[in-house]
Amino acid sequence: MHPATASRALNPETRILVSEETTRRVLAAAGELGYRPNPVARSLRTRRSHTVGVLIPDLNNPLFPPIVRGLDDRLAEAGYVALIGNTDGDDERERVVFEQMRARHVDGFVLATAHLRSPLLAEAARAELPVVLMNRLAEDYSFPSVSVDNERGVRMAVSHLAGLGHRKIAHIAGPQEVSTGLNRYRGYLSAMAASGLPADPGMVVFARSFSVEEGVRCCRELLGSAGRCTAIAAGNDMLALGCYAALDAAGLSCPADISVVGFNDMPFIDLLHPPLTTVRFPHYQVGTEAAQLLLERIGGHSGPIKILYLAPEFISRGSTAPVAPGS
Amino acid sequence: MHPATASRALNPETRILVSEETTRRVLAAAGELGYRPNPVARSLRTRRSHTVGVLIPDLNNPLFPPIVRGLDDRLAEAGYVALIGNTDGDDERERVVFEQMRARHVDGFVLATAHLRSPLLAEAARAELPVVLMNRLAEDYSFPSVSVDNERGVRMAVSHLAGLGHRKIAHIAGPQEVSTGLNRYRGYLSAMAASGLPADPGMVVFARSFSVEEGVRCCRELLGSAGRCTAIAAGNDMLALGCYAALDAAGLSCPADISVVGFNDMPFIDLLHPPLTTVRFPHYQVGTEAAQLLLERIGGHSGPIKILYLAPEFISRGSTAPVAPGS
DNA sequence: TTGTAGGCGTTATCAC
DNA sequence: GTGATAACGCCTACAA
Numbered sequence: 001m002h003p004a005t006a007s008r009a010l011n012p013e014t015r016i017l018v019s020e021e022t023t024r025r026v027l028a029a030a031g032e033l034g035y036r037p038n039p040v041a042r043s044l045r046t047r048r049s050h051t052v053g054v055l056i057p058d059l060n061n062p063l064f065p066p067i068v069r070g071l072d073d074r075l076a077e078a079g080y081v082a083l084i085g086n087t088d089g090d091d092e093r094e095r096v097v098f099e100q101m102r103a104r105h106v107d108g109f110v111l112a113t114a115h116l117r118s119p120l121l122a123e124a125a126r127a128e129l130p131v132v133l134m135n136r137l138a139e140d141y142s143f144p145s146v147s148v149d150n151e152r153g154v155r156m157a158v159s160h161l162a163g164l165g166h167r168k169i170a171h172i173a174g175p176q177e178v179s180t181g182l183n184r185y186r187g188y189l190s191a192m193a194a195s196g197l198p199a200d201p202g203m204v205v206f207a208r209s210f211s212v213e214e215g216v217r218c219c220r221e222l223l224g225s226a227g228r229c230t231a232i233a234a235g236n237d238m239l240a241l242g243c244y245a246a247l248d249a250a251g252l253s254c255p256a257d258i259s260v261v262g263f264n265d266m267p268f269i270d271l272l273h274p275p276l277t278t279v280r281f282p283h284y285q286v287g288t289e290a291a292q293l294l295l296e297r298i299g300g301h302s303g304p305i306k307i308l309y310l311a312p313e314f315i316s317r318g319s320t321a322p323v324a325p326g327s
Numbered sequence: 328m329h330p331a332t333a334s335r336a337l338n339p340e341t342r343i344l345v346s347e348e349t350t351r352r353v354l355a356a357a358g359e360l361g362y363r364p365n366p367v368a369r370s371l372r373t374r375r376s377h378t379v380g381v382l383i384p385d386l387n388n389p390l391f392p393p394i395v396r397g398l399d400d401r402l403a404e405a406g407y408v409a410l411i412g413n414t415d416g417d418d419e420r421e422r423v424v425f426e427q428m429r430a431r432h433v434d435g436f437v438l439a440t441a442h443l444r445s446p447l448l449a450e451a452a453r454a455e456l457p458v459v460l461m462n463r464l465a466e467d468y469s470f471p472s473v474s475v476d477n478e479r480g481v482r483m484a485v486s487h488l489a490g491l492g493h494r495k496i497a498h499i500a501g502p503q504e505v506s507t508g509l510n511r512y513r514g515y516l517s518a519m520a521a522s523g524l525p526a527d528p529g530m531v532v533f534a535r536s537f538s539v540e541e542g543v544r545c546c547r548e549l550l551g552s553a554g555r556c557t558a559i560a561a562g563n564d565m566l567a568l569g570c571y572a573a574l575d576a577a578g579l580s581c582p583a584d585i586s587v588v589g590f591n592d593m594p595f596i597d598l599l600h601p602p603l604t605t606v607r608f609p610h611y612q613v614g615t616e617a618a619q620l621l622l623e624r625i626g627g628h629s630g631p632i633k634i635l636y637l638a639p640e641f642i643s644r645g646s647t648a649p650v651a652p653g654s
Numbered sequence: 655t656t657g658t659a660g661g662c663g664t665t666a667t668c669a670c
Numbered sequence: 671g672t673g674a675t676a677a678c679g680c681c682t683a684c685a686a
Contacts, residue, residue: 005656007681014681019655036430040376041679043367044662059396062594065386069413072386081431083408086396103363104408241598267389271568273600332672334665341665346671368663371678 053101054082055113057089062266070287078295087113094120108294110134115177130297134290137179146290146308150180153279153312154187157233157261162195165323166231170203172218174210174235184235215242223250230323237262237269255321274318282310380428381409382440384416389593397614405622414440421447435621437461442504457624461617464506473617473635477507480606480639481514484560484588489522492650493558497530499545501537501562511562542569550577557650564589564596582648601645609637
């Protein structure tokens, strides 16, 4: 037989070069023999691995599973697979995993882990590989990215609280080296201004990480300060969970004494007592859109860099209530 | 230069064949040039992709992220990466994903998705590829596997309830085509016998899936039956969550009216009201051990097939209480 | 439309 | 201890 002809017949892209009759026979034979083209050999020849690297802090963060599924599903449609790397927010691990994936000749990267000033971004730029940021933003527009409009999300939360009569609205801000932390903080400031509420610096506490423990610590700090707040807009649901615990420990009740709003709408967060009022984040779509953007770049699309924002949705549940008359 | 020699020097396994001096020079040169061996070419030659396929039902099930991290971490140590495939419990999707991974020449599989009578297992056997079952069991010992001792776990739950004075202990059983569902049901039966409690068939309802909705349905059914139970041992935490909802809807309180025990100790399940009493499952270790078993098979280890059970741990929290005197 | 030939980067197997 | 050579399976000029 004629291996080259068979190859042409097997590959949908080159099939037009082959007579229908031959194609038919080749496909039939391939079916009989259970023939499967070897993607390794193909990769060696075409220098395409049909593989992309995905760096996230930690798959155990409930934020990520739906995002990863979105990525995976869209990538699979295009014949790609994702290699997932967990970095635990550690810069060194991040670098190592990135290098290992490069060594495996991934066709591109989706980074959900980059600190705003991470050396990884410079390295990625040098690599001249397609890179898409997810749930993070490069402020200088040097990389395509997909994220939720965090500022708008927090504004929705704050104006909801203001609408309930709250004036002393505190914010537990996430880490400011991370774009979500920074932009939600900005959203808080602008929302307070827009609602005509005073921007009291004592009403903001900065968490060192998006964790329950930090939420507890920050909430405790807020409770200890003079002129106590009547509502808390937390940087995310984890921090809000910390508030629940701290309020409980302080003998305060949510929402009777203090209202709490989260951000993300984590799975099962609606089952807590009280069910958490929060800002929903279209996790799955963040994944599919990031995959889409990356596929476009991999496909040689060299148009302008796209910065995609997905709209957040405000979810009103039981953790917010009108301000108590006494306050 | 001498490509073959360089190759030998670069590969730790064959380095002994090369003089120290040469090795030193090669490594130095490689360092200078930023040389990275191409794993694709290596795979083509050695027929090893250093890649393994992992099939799970759904990454969004909170059970899986920690398991996958365990797998990933152990595999990474050995220079392997995991390709994660979500099958959503669909036999056809399962087959397709499996085939695609085979086409990518994975070196082995970790299956967490196989129904007891899934055609996938036969296919896997035919493939003569190393396969490890995770959180599932092949009853005929034809595959290595890692799972929790489900029977023992449920026995711990039931004897805890019996110790609290409960005699009418119901069970919401998971799907019986899945080994976890089946074995936990068996555990319930044997525990009831061991505690000298009657095995009333009316006290068992079978869920069609491990989901909150099915938990609601089954719990409702239990509540509707005569001689109502005073405690429920649910097949897993999701089903227990369904019980919470159904009890709520029926105006009953947990644990005052009915005690509930789950299985898995899902993340955040301790934050519910009441915090769920459950059986902990060492998720991460299931992942690392499955990876270990697979690596052994891939490494040509051809000893007897290992069936590994990890011990469950009983976690007593607020959803169980002594039986009410009136009952 | 089909055949031919060379090469992708690595390593196994010789021979030296 | 090192060099030469072929081969892994596929793709793609180019020639026929």
